């Protein structure tokens with residue numbers, strides 16, 4: 263494998279278990295129950311799934327904020343599964359994280375410039391104090407904040423401005439990978455679009471690689487090259503974003519897309535699929551076999567006895583000749599779904615009653631040529647600074 267082909271991040275059989283104590287005694291939550299994925303340089307891979315599916319735990323395991331219980335994580339070919347001490351400090355430079363709540367990384371008692379200067383100091387970057395101050399000002403400019411914000415306190419900035427500071431902080435160590443955990447979720451729609459456009463611009467300019475975690479499927483579709491669909495700690499479907507959104511193969515993905523709010527263009531395209539019903543089962547006692555079977559309209563007896571492995575879905579009747587055709591650059595992995603009833607699902611509609619599936623309604627605008635900046639179609643105009 264050449265350096266160009268080698269994934270920046272390669273995750274194999276990642277598992278995270280949390281011992282918990284409940285009224286009924288001790289138990290173990292398999293927050294991440296053995297997942298595989300790759301992220302290639304310059305690309306955006308998204309993790310989607312309902313609350314509690316394990317998305318943040320994956321991110322936290324990559325950052326070593328929680329320890330993986332099993333599995334292997336390679337960063338640029340190097341095993342980072344169980345790093346300690348100096349290696350962990352170096353890793354925290356190579357992987358940066360932006361959280362939903364920018365207050366988490368901003369000290370209310372310090373000027374916001376300190377939040378950006380701190381990683382420079384920790385990693386010995388930017389030279390002396392004056393050099394670091396110059397670098398902080400450059401980073402502010404890069405994220406669209408003028409120098410007048412340097413000596414403000416977090417509460418003096420809007421939510422969007424604070425998130426720009428968090429992004430500048432994440433960029434300070436010149437990381438290989440930036441994990442964006444619901445980074446736009448708490449922002450107003452117009453500010454959300456500005457931050458997405460900023461992230462896309464920075465990716466185009468700096469060749470950044472993102473792991474993007476989000477609930478909003480329209481945002482995921484707009485931001486991603488590749489999407490990973492998680493449920494109860496397992497990957498249900500994995501593929502190029504266009505393949506997965508236009509022709510979802512797994513019953514969970516189909517229902518998740520159909521459950522997006524009515525105004526969301528994603529739901530509109532899948533309107534003939536039944537939305538998700540029922541609650542996510544307790545992670546302490548997940549169903550045997552396929553963990554989605556208790557909510558799945560296609561579930562059959564054999565689903566209880568077989569843990570499905572990811573396999574390519576049968577061709578969709580309106581699918582193009584090439585899998586992975588929608589991403590920027592070459593396909594990174596084929597489209598796969600973990601379901602033993604994929605042919606039956608493909609042949610029928612969302613209710614489980616055999617009927618033709620609604621075809622996808624036209625192209626979407628999530629993808630652009632390699633390196634190009636994508637602009638959110640719902641961008642409301644002027645930036646917030």
Ligand SMILES: Nc1ncnc2c1ncn2[C@@H]1O[C@H](COP(=O)(O)OP(=O)(O)OP(=O)(O)O)[C@@H](O)[C@H]1O
Pocket residue numbers: 280281282291292293311312313314315316317318319320545
């Ligand atoms: N420290 C912990 N101790 C025990 N259980 C935990 C811990 N952290 C997470 N969990 C459990 O692990 C499972 C996955 O949680 P996680 O936060 O990763 O899901 P998520 O998909 O990111 O959800 P959300 O979208 O709500 O953030 C949940 O059942 C959660 O309750």
